[in-house]
Amino acid sequence: MNMDFSRRVAIVTGAGGGLGRQYALALAARGAKVVVNDLGGTVDGSGFSPAAAQMVVDEIRSAGGDAIASGASVTDFDAMQTMVAEAVDKWGRVDILINNAGVLRDSSFAKMALEDFRLVMDVHLMGAVNCTKAVWDIMRHNSYGRIVMTTSSSGLYGNFGQSGYSAAKMALVGLMQTLSIEGSKYNIHVNSIAPTAFTRMTDGLMPDMEKLLTPESVVPAMLVLAHETAPTRTILCAGAGTFEAAHITMTDGMHIGADVDAPERLAGLLAQVMDRTGSTVPLAAIEQGRNEIEKASAAIRR
Incomplete structure (x- = not known):
């Protein structure tokens, strides 16, 4: 089966570099029209530059694809609505949303400032909420949608110094669980990807792994979850060309009662x-x- 996206319009957030850039390039190479969204800030979320998103758009266009840039922040719901409206005005629809934008403010919980915790939650969790809310009614109206949340092994299993990041990434799995239920009758499939890749956000954390943990090696999982044949309510882990599935399970348990003992x-x-x-x-x-x-x-x- 050839995974063709030629009839689809996709939005990729955090697409100015790293994983997001590869996602946008891969979707465009397979025929999708792409909104490349990126605030153009630093890894910790500071700063702003429209150049990052535009450079990826220029790459797509030079390869014969069709794309537009957005430098809006995913934390701004009104800006996300405007971004989605521009895509609909230009191409008539939005079919795919890849919620990839993120920041890092790593610190042990004892030392973490609450404003840093809130920022990480705001970008990762509320950023995905804002973007998803902006496309939800369009996808319901069209009876078609593919939404990919970006979770993380840090959220699924924990990681020292990443309490805010872990909390946000696990929250996205909970969001996926419910939206997949609510979207099922509208043919909206909602999935999550847990990538392991060497990017700006992991620089220094995984030395000597650049050759294996490339952003490109994660792309197949994203394409599978964004395609019309995608499953729903699936958590795919991906890194170095290796793919796993994560599950939230429940044991059979046993009845004990609620007596005093x-x-x-x-x-x-x-x-x-x-x-x-x-x-x-x-x-x-x-x-x-x-x-x-x-x-x-x-x-x-x-």
């Missing part, structure tokens, strides 16, 4: 409660409650 019995049986044998991937929040009620009801019948 329940805390002590739970503590004694915690290993069994945490046993991952027979664990499942719930399709909706209600499945946790259903499992709990079923086990409680079975205990009453005994």
Whole structure:
């Protein structure tokens, strides 16, 4: 199957360099019309320059593709609405949104300033919310949409010195979970990508890995999640040309009750409660409650 995007209009945030640039170039090379969004700031989110986004647009156009630049901040919802409106005015639709923009303000939690924590949350989480909200009604109206959130192994599994970044990246998975449910009847598929790549944001963190952990090696996962054949509610991990899937699972658990000695019995049986044998991937929040009620009801019948 040839992954063709020639009928699609895509928005890629944080596309002035690194992963975002490769995403924009790859989508354009396969026929998509692309909005290249990038504030043009530094890794910590300071500064502004429209040059970064325009340079990628120039690359796309010189290769025969079609693209426009946006230097708006994803933290500004009105600016995101304007960016989406410009894409619709030019091309008539928006089909794909790659929420890739981000900043780093790494520090141990003890030393982290709360304003840095808020900034990271605002760019990663609220930036994705702003962009997604700006395209949501268009995608619902067209009964088509592909949205990719950028999560991280730091969010999925934790990483020292990245409490704000980890919190934001895991929050994006929660956003994906619910939007995939709400978007299903409108053919809006929402997925997440957890990339490992050597970019400005990882410089110094992964020495001597540049040759393997290239942004280009993550691109196949993005294309799969953005294509019309994409799954939904999937977390793909990608790095160095290797791909994995991450799942949020629930163990089968056991009924213990809520008597006065329940805390002590739970503590004694915690290993069994945490046993991952027979664990499942719930399709909706209600499945946790259903499992709990079923086990409680079975205990009453005994």
